[in-house]
Amino acid sequence: MADLSIDLAGIKSPNPFWLASAPPTNTGYQVQRAFEAGWGGAVWKTLGEPVINTSSRFAAVHFNGQRVAGFNNIELITDRPLEVNLKEIYETKKRFPNHAIIASLMVEPKQEKWHEIVKRVEAVGVDGLELNFGCPHGMAERGMGAASGQQPDLVQAQTTWVKEVATTPVIVKLTPNITDITVVARHAVKGGADAISLINTINSLAGVDIHSWNTIPNVGGQGAHGGYCGPAVKPIALSMVAECARDRGVGVPISGIGGISTWQDVVEFMLMGSTGIQVCTAVMHHGFRIVEEMIDGLNNYLDDKGLASVTELIGKSVPKYSNWGDLDLNYKVVARINEDNCINCNKCHIACEDASHQCIDMLTNSDGKAILQVREEDCVGCNLCSIVCPADGAIDMVALDSGVAPMTWNQRNQVISGLNGSYSEAEVV
Amino acid sequence: MSAFEEFDQERRAIDTLLEQGYQVIRIAEDLDGARVTFTHGGPGQSPVELLLLTADARKHVTTVVFAGRKPAAPIETVI
Known part of the structure; x- marks a missing residue:
């Protein structure tokens, strides 16, 4: 103890x-x-x-x-x-x-x-x-x-x-x-x-x-x-x-x-x-x-x-716990819907369609069953669908390896400043 | 057109110029997006400007420039 x-x-x-x-x-x-x-x-x-x-x-x-x-x-x-x-x-x-x-x-x-x-x-x-x-x-x-x-x-x-x-x-x-x-x-x-x-x-x-x-x-x-x-x-x-x-x-x-x-x-x-x-x-x-x-x-x-x-x-x-300006802009997560746990309530689709980025499609699979599917390339990883989902384990937020080097907003501004020879915007802290 | 397709069009435009030997020399951001100026070292080549509208393309072009640079000194967290 x-x-x-x-x-x-x-x-x-x-x-x-x-x-x-x-x-x-x-x-x-x-x-x-x-x-x-x-x-x-x-x-x-x-x-x-x-x-x-x-x-x-x-x-x-x-x-x-x-x-x-x-x-x-x-x-x-x-x-x-x-x-x-x-x-x-x-x-x-x-x-x-x-x-x-x-x-x-x-x-x-x-x-x-x-x-x-x-x-x-x-x-x-x-x-x-x-x-x-x-x-x-x-x-x-x-x-x-x-x-x-x-x-x-x-x-x-x-x-x-x-x-x-x-x-x-x-x-x-x-x-x-x-x-x-x-x-x-x-x-x-x-x-x-x-x-x-x-x-x-x-x-x-x-x-x-x-x-x-x-x-x-x-x-x-x-x-x-x-x-x-x-x-x-x-x-x-x-x-x-x-x-x-x-x-x-x-x-x-x-x-x-x-x-x-x-x-x-x-x-x-x-x-x-x-x-x-x-x-x-x-x-x-x-x-x-x-x-x-x-x-x-x-x-x-x-x-x-x-x-x-x-x-x-x-x-x-x-x-x-950092500043927004020091977060990696190239980090990417996407939503994935687990059909085994999904109860097809469509709350994720509604939330995404009305309040986020319209990337969850209502489809029918080869067995004629209604399914929900995320278009991962359009998903911004906002988490809203997983937040509103009432079924445990139905939506996972999955980190993708983009293969791109991390870059923060502040680093991005430094790049632009370096190119242009002057600061483009104030640093975000 | 999906958001990804809009981005992909702009990314291909950027990558095509870079593959042709162009370099980014200026990025001007305003209310309408980012105006990116590319130049080519070759004779008779005029600068090319792209107006990037999508967030992912604006991120992509700076990521390319950032990745091509030597590692910068760590940025001190301002608190």
């Missing part, structure tokens, strides 16, 4: 599974039950001046029978006094000394405010701090959360203030509600961040009730934007993790967050540069015990791969 323990910027944890700062980490009761279930760490629900929350806070997007494809919330940070939370953190740490407890913090962007909360929180024995510069709703209107996280200079300044007094590792949690997340990540590092975590939730409105015309959720008929998370945001989160992981100006460990629901998601985030991961929505949907399956699945996967430690996964796919 592989070693699942991790060390994220000095924060040690028996496994990479942490609960994200959110409703499941609101109290000592919850966090202790989570640790009993197998979670290796927990980021305590954000501490700060206690708020007052609204009633009706959550909403979900269900898609084609899948419950909670996406999740939206307008809940704010803790509504309990700091001292109450600190007492429970102390008790939890005492009971689970080998588990990681990280305190998520959010205060006004003032040096003395940060100094005060850091000192008080570290005094009860947390293993690290996570600065919440990402919460998109409620707190942002007060100049905190995402409002701070969208200003790189403010992220840097506040991180610096925290580092002036912090004795434990400092993780800066980033908002995705920004054009280029690496800019903020680099400023966090300039401020002294020991690690970054991403992503926080994405600005969202879950829906509008077409009968009452109220927003979903709504508070007495009035709505406000919330934060979106859950499986639907995973590709966005993974992309942002990857961008930070490959940015040489970032260069600190990453705690990956965003739609992680299964052990396979965990593997993906770690391969793309995360040292550990955080989960919220999947726990809100299924409860703490989903971690049991995640641990078993990860263990089996590592054994199958012959890996002794989960840390061997970290960043292994990062070198495979």
Whole structure:
């Protein structure tokens, strides 16, 4: 059995599974039950001046029978006094000394405010701090959360203030509600961040009730934007993790967050540069015990791969994540339809005919049976047919050896520039 | 005509010129495609220009020039 323990910027944890700062980490009761279930760490629900929350806070997007494809919330940070939370953190740490407890913090962007909360929180024995510069709703209107996280200079300044007094590792949690997340990540590092975590939730409105015309959720008929998370945001989160992981100006460990629901998601985030991961929505949907399956699945996967430690996964796919301009234009894949598995639903033909390159023909074979066949010379390898195909194994995307040397868009531009004596177009990055 | 046939026509035009000893000396790309200028070292030979419309032909002609060059220094990934 592989070693699942991790060390994220000095924060040690028996496994990479942490609960994200959110409703499941609101109290000592919850966090202790989570640790009993197998979670290796927990980021305590954000501490700060206690708020007052609204009633009706959550909403979900269900898609084609899948419950909670996406999740939206307008809940704010803790509504309990700091001292109450600190007492429970102390008790939890005492009971689970080998588990990681990280305190998520959010205060006004003032040096003395940060100094005060850091000192008080570290005094009860947390293993690290996570600065919440990402919460998109409620707190942002007060100049905190995402409002701070969208200003790189403010992220840097506040991180610096925290580092002036912090004795434990400092993780800066980033908002995705920004054009280029690496800019903020680099400023966090300039401020002294020991690690970054991403992503926080994405600005969202879950829906509008077409009968009452109220927003979903709504508070007495009035709505406000919330934060979106859950499986639907995973590709966005993974992309942002990857961008930070490959940015040489970032260069600190990453705690990956965003739609992680299964052990396979965990593997993906770690391969793309995360040292550990955080989960919220999947726990809100299924409860703490989903971690049991995640641990078993990860263990089996590592054994199958012959890996002794989960840390061997970290960043292994990062070198495979590049810029569009550096992709090989001469690489070619085509679709091939396996008649044995094809159910002749014609979805591939329709998709190709209406939305791609019209290269799947509806034919009749010598036995009089209707078949679908790809004209490979016209196929651009877009994958659409295999994406819409409902039958496993009916369409394979096959790489062809064109016998032509690889050439990227950027190399092509160099060729043209060399011929013409000047740059023809800007390099694509 | 299928997309492949359109490409194949343009590719044959390119390859025929190259087989005749022409060389690509200029590629000008604009909204209408790529205008590729070929020259021949022989006496009395005028430059020839092809307007390439298909993506695969525009890729093919640059691949031919690229393959004929010495390996360039690795391009640093800009991040």
